[in-house]
Amino acid sequence: MKPETIKKLEELKNCLKEIHYLEHASAILSLDRSVSMPKNGSKDRGEVLGCLSNIVYNIITSDRFKNLIYSFQEEDLDFISQRGIKKLKKYFEDMNKVPEDRQQQWIITTSEAQSKWEEAKIKDDYSIFKPSLEEIINMTREFLEYYGYEENPYDALLDKYQSGLTVKKLDKVFYDLKEGLVDILNKLKESNVIIKEDFLKKKTCKTQQKELCMYVLNKIGFDFNSGAVAESEHPFTTNTSNKDIRLTVKYVENNFTKAIFSSIHEGGHGIYEQNIPESLSDIGLNGAASMSLHESQSRFYENIIGRSYEFWKGIYPKAQEIVNHLKDVSLDDFYKAINKVEPSLVRIKSDEVTYNLHIIIRYELEKMIVNGEVNLNDLPELWNKKYNEYLGMNAENYEDGILQDMHWGAGMFGYFPSYALGNIYSAQFLNAMFKDMPNMYEEIGKGDLSHVNKWLRENIHCHGEIYDTDELLKKVTGEELNCKYFLDYLRNKYSKIYNVSL
Amino acid sequence: MKPETIKKLEELKNCLKEIHYLEHASAILSLDRSVSMPKNGSKDRGEVLGCLSNIVYNIITSDRFKNLIYSFQEEDLDFISQRGIKKLKKYFEDMNKVPEDRQQQWIITTSEAQSKWEEAKIKDDYSIFKPSLEEIINMTREFLEYYGYEENPYDALLDKYQSGLTVKKLDKVFYDLKEGLVDILNKLKESNVIIKEDFLKKKTCKTQQKELCMYVLNKIGFDFNSGAVAESEHPFTTNTSNKDIRLTVKYVENNFTKAIFSSIHEGGHGIYEQNIPESLSDIGLNGAASMSLHESQSRFYENIIGRSYEFWKGIYPKAQEIVNHLKDVSLDDFYKAINKVEPSLVRIKSDEVTYNLHIIIRYELEKMIVNGEVNLNDLPELWNKKYNEYLGMNAENYEDGILQDMHWGAGMFGYFPSYALGNIYSAQFLNAMFKDMPNMYEEIGKGDLSHVNKWLRENIHCHGEIYDTDELLKKVTGEELNCKYFLDYLRNKYSKIYNVSL
Structure with missing residues (x-):
């Protein structure tokens, strides 16, 4: 690389280091909040975290930093630096898409919504959380338009947690996954094996x-x-x-x-x-x-x-x-x-076979919500309808039903698929690993x-x-996203445990 | 107060708040370092704390902040604000007394010295710590001249931990305290009471x-x-x-x-x-x-x-x-x-009666060190001589002798008297409290x-x-620093426990 490029990369490294230091501080302060902080420390801690994130924001949005990032020419950089600069540019562009006042409102809204969700869960009262949920959904739909998408509005949300992921891709994979899981579940029901626990x-x-x-x-x-x-x-x-x-x-x-x-x-x-x-x-x-x-x-x-x-x-x-x-x-x-x-109502208590059905339910509901196809008053009923259909169960309270997850209160629409994808990838990796190390x-x-x-x-x-x-998956497994290996893994494992043919 | 003064106080409040937020972050990061941080996190953590303290330094030394502090007229302020501004001004003046490069060198020197002290204590080898101690002492003596003092150079160090405290004042109180403690100790030795533990x-x-x-x-x-x-x-x-x-x-x-x-x-x-x-x-x-x-x-x-x-x-x-x-x-x-x-070699293991003798030993040594009256090679011997004289004991290793405290490695010359003063004050407060609530x-x-x-x-x-x-002591007890109450408290308590007349 040219000496000038090396010098600029050094400058970038120092900027990133300062950002890293402040994020390091925030990470430990957040950890401490969950692990050790006494109740009355809460207000101050929120303000301290806000102060640190403001300092980071000021560095990132400074002309110095921005000009630096955009001063690099792709052809002057080695491969890793190219990727780094590309990521930083995307980060900038995404950040600039949402007006600053709306970003700040988002922090306030989601912070309040999380408290409301907690209260609603404890009191088992959906109506406490509903107004906050509605506000978050409205803002999410507003933000989608800032982010932009090609086909489905929900694509813009998926992209946040896995760059390039789309509804089109997911619909297909989740369809295959659902079919496979329901088939396995039905066959396991015929097993005579009784498991003590x-x-x-x-x-x-x-x-x-x-x-x-x-x-x-x-x-x-x-x-x-x-x-x-x-x-x-x-x-x-x-x-x-x-x-x-x-x-x-x-x-x-x-x-x-x-x-x-x-x-x-x-x-x-x-x-x-x-x-x-x-x-x-x-x-x-x-x-x-x-x-x-x-x-x-x-x-x-x-x-x-x-x-x-x-x-x-x-x-x-x-x-x-x-x-x-x-x-x-x-x-x-x-x-x-x-x-x-054993089918259950609560995602985090569920086993390997049924887990992904919990995710698919949320995915289907989120798409409807984001596309404005469901009235929030009907959401609990729709939730139960899906649970009945996929798992044969009905939540008798909100706590084990629609209020079980913190994600919506935190504004994390589009996150749930990550869990199911994680399962699918893990089996694809297992397959590649097993080939290398029989x-x-x-x-x-x-x-x-x-x-x-x-x-x-x-x-x-x-x-x-x-x-x-996607690139990494291809590099490691030679394949694209594919739920076959996950289903094979389940069939192989559970046919032995339950002594049935899957 | 004038509207303009109120406005400026509001601005000051906001500055102090930002400083407070950053110090809040540093406090938790330091706590985490002692309590939870894994070994390999050490280097990064040091840099993060350095970064935060730099940000604070930049706020405090900014013209905006300095001009604000010095813009207040004492007569425009209420009593509490007067005191606050006075304290901030003193803080500024003290900070500006030491050249910036020497302040930074001080942080590096004391940080290294603390590691050396730890190593020396573990290996029970004074020679590992001695060069660092020497450097700290030289810098301390250099800094004294920046701080300034009226009579004794050591006064400048005492002032850091209790504003206005002097050797003249302390010498007198510690003399009385020592006499009283040695007298009590000698009488307790004649007791027949045997205490099981x-x-x-x-x-x-x-x-x-x-x-x-x-x-x-x-x-x-x-x-x-x-x-x-x-x-x-x-x-x-x-x-x-x-x-x-x-x-x-x-x-x-x-x-x-x-x-x-x-x-x-x-x-x-x-x-x-x-x-x-x-x-x-x-x-x-x-x-x-x-x-x-x-x-x-x-x-x-x-x-x-x-x-x-x-x-x-x-x-x-x-x-x-x-x-x-x-x-x-x-x-x-x-x-x-x-x-x-029971007289012991280690300060933090000692009882109420002998504790202050440990402090007086350190006080006497510190004065000699700061005034250049002792060669560091002779310090361990001098340490033992004092322990022999006051407590009738000899340290057989450095760990229980001169290396027992972390204070000197941290550059905290002048701090030890705080402990003895704390004891003396506590008994003065007890006396006032008892009068109010018999x-x-x-x-x-x-x-x-x-x-x-x-x-x-x-x-x-x-x-x-x-x-x-001093003001607070006067306000609460009506008296000045006086070790009589502490000695009375000990005599009253221990004459009963040991069944002797004290």
Whole structure:
């Protein structure tokens, strides 16, 4: 590269560093808010976060920064810098699409809506949340027009979480997925296998749960020199850099596997972030390719690894040592219990087979909402109609029905598909991984996951945001988005557990 | 006040708010560093804190801010605003006394010295720390000349932690204090009373210790809606506002009272901060009057309340319920054990009687160091000589000797006297409090501390930084700094415990 280009890249690196520092501060302050902050600290904390985000906004919208970004010529740059500059330009353009006063109103509206949602959920009263939801939907529809879209307005929302994703693409994949899942579910119903799971509900003290979670996180390759675990009501992952990843877990006394699987899930997000090379931060590409790719990693670890027979084979003696009451439970019974398929009303309590049906329900409803095809008064009824159709169940309260998720209150229309895509990608990656390492499960059975971690790091994590999700998928698997591998994975696994042909 | 003055005060309030927000962020990031941050996050965190402090520095040194401060005329202001502006001006003047490049060098030097001190302490090797200590001392002596002083160079350092404090004043008080303490110690040696304390060393699990600490903190009036407790290697208190105070505690398995008394100590700091009115933040007076006044509150709660017979009388049944092995220990035996007097080598392990002798040793050494009267090679020997003279003991390693405190590595020459002053003030306050509420101990004996908290809030805490320490002391007690009350308090308490005439 020309000396002048190198000099400008150095300047950009310094700007990004300052932004990174302020975002680092915000991440820790937000984490602290969920994990440790006392109740009365709330108002101040909101203002501090607002102040920091204002400083970032002023840097990003400064002429100096903007002129710098637009001063680069593509032909002067190497490949990675080209991608970085492209991403920064898109970021600018997206940011400038929505008028500033409307952006600020959005922050206020979604912040209020989240409180209303919480209150509504606690009181099990949809009417408390409805006015806020309506406002968010109206603003979302207004914003869609700023963002722009080619075919379906909902495309503009999908694009936010996975660049280039469209309704056209998703409709097809979700149709195939739904057909496959419903078929599997129907066949599983004919099985005679009865799965016991009472031992999963036995009281397990926090100290034991914690010890097992830390053991498991260590096992899957989460690096505690560059990460730590805290407690919060809803588990999540946050990070300041690849050297400081924070996971949160919730320990439930009479459901100890909840903490374990959410540790593995969040650990999967964390390992992804830990493996992204620091050097990519120089050009702002040190994130994940997309939210769905992030979910593909967390769900790969949680389900494909964490609910596999081999994984537990490798660590079961240790688990029995830590959680005493597992001494009377065989590995086989334990494995079946953690994989029991049972339609439920609540997404986050659902199993691998039914999970994606929860997502498809939300996807279908969101499209209708965004396209103005449903009256908010009728939404709870429509919700139940869909649950009846896909899962044969009816929510008897709002808490287990339309108020179960925080996403709409946070204005995150378009996010839900990321979870299902994450599942689909995870199985596509498994297929590619298995081709490269046919004895991978044997190694896992010995309690060794280093090869899995290495493969993911070298094939996926090391690329950060250099490639779009589609490109990366193609690069790693040679294929496009395809739900076949996920359905095959389920058929193979569950036909053995339930002793039926799928 | 004139409308123009009100307008300018409003502008000042907004500036102070922005500074407050950034300091809020730094406080939480520093807390997180001690409490949760993984090892590899260290380098980034240092840079983030540097970035935030730079932003604050830029606001404070901006012409806008400076001109604003100096635009106020004293006669236009009400009393509190006068005091606030006076404090801000002093802050400016002090800041401008040291050249900027030397200030930055100071941050680097003390940061390195702290690491060297840690390493030296672990390896028990004074020579590792000595070069850093020498550099810090040289810089401290250089800075003294910038600060200026009237009589003794050390006065400039004392002034940093308690405005207006001088060697002349301290020498006199510490002389009286030393005489009194040595006299008490000699008489206690003649006592026949033997105090058992083996039960304090019994293994107590963290869950029980935690429960008792939270119970005790609640009891003394620490408000958990505006505060929280975390764990760290060295206990400390930090805060972002009166609505968010964080204490840290260390739980030691075979020494459960360590966590309890450090909880009460940090709780005392915390209650002080919680009780400072928020309105004082508008003019930057929402801190403590001085560090010694801060210590007076923590040590009031820790010792005068927390080691009193009546306090434990009020809560002992509950303590026995939580810590099972206390069931076999009488209240009397427990009370004596937590008040056992025994000269020791380590300041933070020492009792109420000998504690101040540790401080006086440091004070005497610091004066010599600052006045260039001691060669650093001879310092350990001099340290031992003083310990021999005052406490009849010799440190056999550096860890329990000259390397025990972090203060010198952090460049905090002049801070140690705050602890002894804190003790002296706490007894002066006790005397005033007892005059106002002669039945205060009866109430405490019933487990009720609300009157103590109310008295401290109304007489001390509510004033924030409006008054200097001397003024506040006069206002509350009608007297100046006087160690008589502290010595009387010790004589009264320990003559009963040790059954001797003091």
